[in-house]
Amino acid sequence: MSVVNAIVEIFQESGFMSLSWQNWVMILVSFGLLYLAIVKKFEPLLLLPIAFGMLLVNIYPDIMADPLMMSSYEGTVDPNAHWYDAGVLRLIYAGVKSSIFPCLIFMAVGAMTDFGPLLANPMSLLLGAAAQLGIYVAFMIAILSGGLPFFDGFTAKEAASIAIIGGADGPTAIWLTSQLAPHLLGPIAVAAYSYMALIPLIQPPIMKLLTTKKEREIKMDQLRTVSKAEKIIFPIVVTVLCVLILPSVAPLLGMLMLGNLFRESGVTDRLSDTAQNALCNIVTILLGVTVGATAEGKTFLDLKTIAIIIIGLLAFAFSTAGGVLFAKLLNVITRGKINPLIGSAGVSAVPMAARVSQVEGRKYNPSNFLLMHAMGPNVAGVIGSAVAAGFLLMTFGK
């Protein structure tokens, strides 16, 4: 009979008995995200690992156990615990907490990015800046949300982390949030990647609303070719200028530009290749799973998460609007040389946002080919988000 007793005991220690209702809900949420990643192909490279991490932590919360409070200022340290008593995903999460993973992903992004279209048309940089508008609008909304009845609202650090969703850039959002509001990392990362995948649905109505038919039909001149020397010097100039002005952006922007230098220098092809492939994929897996594993039911299922999802959508919308409106302004200044549809690409979300500009442009003028013109603001948006994140970190970081 003792075997039966033992099995009963196992059942009592099993997840069936120990999991909270929040865990069960989150398991369903993770199924939903897996569905979006696999069937709908929404940013699957990150959403699949995130969803799986979410699944694991909610069936077995101890996979993120942190008896030594390695990644938190709060909580009590278990004096008898060893470092290896921490959950395996908690240990890997150190790569996120330390910013190493986001920085390495940004290096990979740099190695994959061609800044040529931006160099051919430096005005793109202004569009990439204007399309960060949503960040600041979202920040205000997050702060003001505390005024709602029955809702506690967000602290300034939390609001800044939520706002960065409007930067439409995953690693930047993870980088900033893991430093300012690590307890919100799960919902913010999920919102950022989901909305990036939804760009083709979110942007077109806003683009149409804010532009006239005539504007959408504008054909743009071909871009000039860019010399190799310009492409090599550009990442160095960006690093020096931006880091001098906003020192705290150094890790993120520095690594982005290092990756780009690997790509453009022509003498480090094997480093560029590894940064884009083996290293990028390894870090993507580890970062995705552990970021997903921060979304344990008790913290994720909260009014705050719903607020984050709503504010995140607004952030994307206002960033899109900022880019389009500024492009309209540039169009006036240049007397009709800029198709405002390329402004929306400034949100970053490379290369989906640029593709949206291309597709929309062709709808109204089939001979239009906006892709390359939109790539300029698109890659400028990556720099813009990083600068915005640096500003927020400087303002709210310790």
Add this chain to the structure above:
Amino acid sequence: MSVVNAIVEIFQESGFMSLSWQNWVMILVSFGLLYLAIVKKFEPLLLLPIAFGMLLVNIYPDIMADPLMMSSYEGTVDPNAHWYDAGVLRLIYAGVKSSIFPCLIFMAVGAMTDFGPLLANPMSLLLGAAAQLGIYVAFMIAILSGGLPFFDGFTAKEAASIAIIGGADGPTAIWLTSQLAPHLLGPIAVAAYSYMALIPLIQPPIMKLLTTKKEREIKMDQLRTVSKAEKIIFPIVVTVLCVLILPSVAPLLGMLMLGNLFRESGVTDRLSDTAQNALCNIVTILLGVTVGATAEGKTFLDLKTIAIIIIGLLAFAFSTAGGVLFAKLLNVITRGKINPLIGSAGVSAVPMAARVSQVEGRKYNPSNFLLMHAMGPNVAGVIGSAVAAGFLLMTFGK
């Protein structure tokens, strides 16, 4: 003359003077393992790094120095030591101690595994369970071995770690042993990998002994094709079910199934590729060398090691028998539709054990093609071993 003095001093500090006889024996053992890995091609991908780690630690034990007791509860911490005073292999060994390396290898195994044959014939799962019999037989033998005169026997944790050799699965054995009995990691890992390579010698006599000629000649029906949806949902179902029942198996089984999801989802091919290649190879090197480096002479050359080697062989034999006997039972139940030779493949040891079934099957009926039928129990055995390890960890872990 002072140069001569200096050289004499160097000689006195050299390994010639400082090494114990156990170290010298272990150097010879490492040569033997290198021979088996390189000339006999026994699991060379892991046995070569393990043997080289063993060689290094026995000519220079300080390569595993641990002044801060980073990977042990016992011993005294040197208050003047810095973390970087630890031996370089000791620092890398943190990846084993923390379970990160075994989990990543299991992710790679998942990305390499096709569960199709198992899905086509779910009965395979029962064979994959039955072929874990050796684990529990070995556990009993290890516990009882203390009754031998002149032999101290094993503690329950040690016995559980030795028993897992019967799971015929390297990363699982390393994962469990590094948590329950890290001081036995060397002999257990060596035994597990050696016997896995010796499967073609160990299994056939047992298979022949336990089956009749008629049984061995049974031809099996062709397997049905399995849809993509089944392959995608399977890893999720396994994760949810097994981790709910045995929470402690989450890191190992979760990562196995994540790797499999990378493979089957069809949307993360680049992650699957990296998991199978760059990441897998990097971790294999680091894990192999440091696991080998746990086999320092003083701890390895012990009666216990000989006992482990004997009990490990018995574990493999009983697991094989368990699989074959259960397959005979299934054959009776299904009225002759199951060739019992596929039962032995349930030990895991993918894909050698399945190949053995194929080769043996053809000996007795040249038109027999058992490979695909044996792959089902074979991959089920991986799940079975992981579940068994989870049970042992739950029972004996802290």
Add this chain to the structure above:
Amino acid sequence: MSVVNAIVEIFQESGFMSLSWQNWVMILVSFGLLYLAIVKKFEPLLLLPIAFGMLLVNIYPDIMADPLMMSSYEGTVDPNAHWYDAGVLRLIYAGVKSSIFPCLIFMAVGAMTDFGPLLANPMSLLLGAAAQLGIYVAFMIAILSGGLPFFDGFTAKEAASIAIIGGADGPTAIWLTSQLAPHLLGPIAVAAYSYMALIPLIQPPIMKLLTTKKEREIKMDQLRTVSKAEKIIFPIVVTVLCVLILPSVAPLLGMLMLGNLFRESGVTDRLSDTAQNALCNIVTILLGVTVGATAEGKTFLDLKTIAIIIIGLLAFAFSTAGGVLFAKLLNVITRGKINPLIGSAGVSAVPMAARVSQVEGRKYNPSNFLLMHAMGPNVAGVIGSAVAAGFLLMTFGK
């Protein structure tokens, strides 16, 4: 007006206000190194990351912040700091401080190295030893430099670290320096890699000066073919012999030979491939950037750096001379069978030094083909440098 105030505040916290003149000079130095790496193609795979790390740390010194004194015995620990408050490059630098990165690079070097030419002509080993002469000459010069007026000179540990530049081997220099004199890592690494790239300029005049025209015209016999067994046993023999004699060389030489065994064993091709590519490139990036980031202005811009650059050049010159002179001696002993031009290749700097021998040899005798003959001393030089570094670590290490 408060926005203007805020912007003024940002400017006051910007690098424009906080950087020291040394930082600005170092930014220019990093531009110079980037120029050498990209335009002049001087060892770009390491010099580019090093230069970029130097750039980053000098525009944003906090990227190497070390509040917990993780990589130093000196300084005060900030009791309120968490491990993740350290700069992101400081955290990655742990891989250098712990010797893990140099060891992994050496494994890659081993996997890339063909010891065949050395095995075909074991006398090469003597040339690889003689060409370490510069290490000891540089050590004496560094010690004696303290006698100069207005110059403080170097401690013995510093002198040993500077001396190893004469080994003409980057990872060895980084390995030794990070243990004996980590504060000099920046200038020593930069000098070592720069001079390795300058080998085609440094060596030929010395080679010409020390040899007669007749010697330079000597044609050498073709090398015998080497069997696979010899190539497999060689790395094992080297490991056992060298580590027995000089235990502290184990991590470096052991990993070199492990890499070579991956290459030659014929059964671990996938490990060899990863060691040479993905793993090598990942570690090269991380090591390069963080080594460069040790070169912060305040420590780099020092009379010592200038002394290191001068002594480093002398070390290269004396190593070259040592190799050539010993080759002349061997030529006498073998009665004209050794072309002394292959002696210079013993400095290591694989494969540039061997190419220099080839190019010079052809200048004086167009039918001469010295490349393979020079590869022997060349790869022997790698072993020689490692042995020399092991001797210095044993003598001066804790």
Add this chain to the structure above:
Amino acid sequence: MFNIILALANKRDIPIGEAVNISVTGIVVVMLVLALLAVLVLLLSKGIRAVESAAKKRNGKKADSESAEAKPAEPSKPVGTALPESASAGDLDLYNVDEKTAAVIMAIVSNESGIPLNRLLFKSIKAIEK
């Protein structure tokens, strides 16, 4: 015999009885978990096949009605994939080049260079952005 086993028990940190108990429980747990999984897999497979055959039937009907309307086959339009890496045809990576063009290129190279196609290894073909 039983006495000997009891004697052993005293030397161990768990009594023999408990060890037996753990062993039996262990094999039972493994069998139960994997049997449960087998049942789940069976149900899952049936469910999926039911859904898929239902879907096929519906598609079949649709296809019929569509062919009845004699619509011309829509050319497969490449949908923008989210993956940045590359379109791929077997071992050959194609960038902005369709498979037909690639095949033509390969045939031409082989033909004109006099090198049989089987001795040429194309790793990738990429149309450079204008």
Add this chain to the structure above:
Amino acid sequence: MFNIILALANKRDIPIGEAVNISVTGIVVVMLVLALLAVLVLLLSKGIRAVESAAKKRNGKKADSESAEAKPAEPSKPVGTALPESASAGDLDLYNVDEKTAAVIMAIVSNESGIPLNRLLFKSIKAIEK
């Protein structure tokens, strides 16, 4: 309305006024930094193009004087690269194929396929071992 906002402010850890201030400063900083970058890029591009056109002119003159001297074109000699990995010509990796053969292959592909050479990217050309 203003009163409500003030009421909110009391609940937050920063007053609304400061939040507005931070938002406005934030967007201004981003605009300023990227505008500054745009100006630098413009200057940089002009500088580089000036240098490059000057270099071209000089080379043009040199070429003229050289052709006047009727020197035969020196064959480009491959300088030993420092990279250990493989023989490489620009972005193109050659395996067991000399540069001339490679050039011929590339020219043929371009010619016959009607795709201008600058739109074809060859990653590597490899003669398979006989």
Add this chain to the structure above:
Amino acid sequence: MFNIILALANKRDIPIGEAVNISVTGIVVVMLVLALLAVLVLLLSKGIRAVESAAKKRNGKKADSESAEAKPAEPSKPVGTALPESASAGDLDLYNVDEKTAAVIMAIVSNESGIPLNRLLFKSIKAIEK
């Protein structure tokens, strides 16, 4: 001169004499270790070559006696490799294809293309999901 050196010595943390000593010891140790290695390599090479030539002779004799017995040449049977990654035959990766099928495919390709099998390089054979 000697006085100056002695003066220097006082400024350093090791005396000049010891520095000289270390330097000389250092170069001697490197020379000794590598010379020892050279001797070992020589012995090793001789040993291996002796063993290998002995093995060849024996094989030669065997071959003779075997041919005398007019045995048909045993076909080389591929021994199961120990690699866990995937079904693999030599360098060839198989996906969803059994070894037999793969062998058939390879034989057909060789036959029909007229290219001897040893000059064909198969990287992988994969059955595409129906």
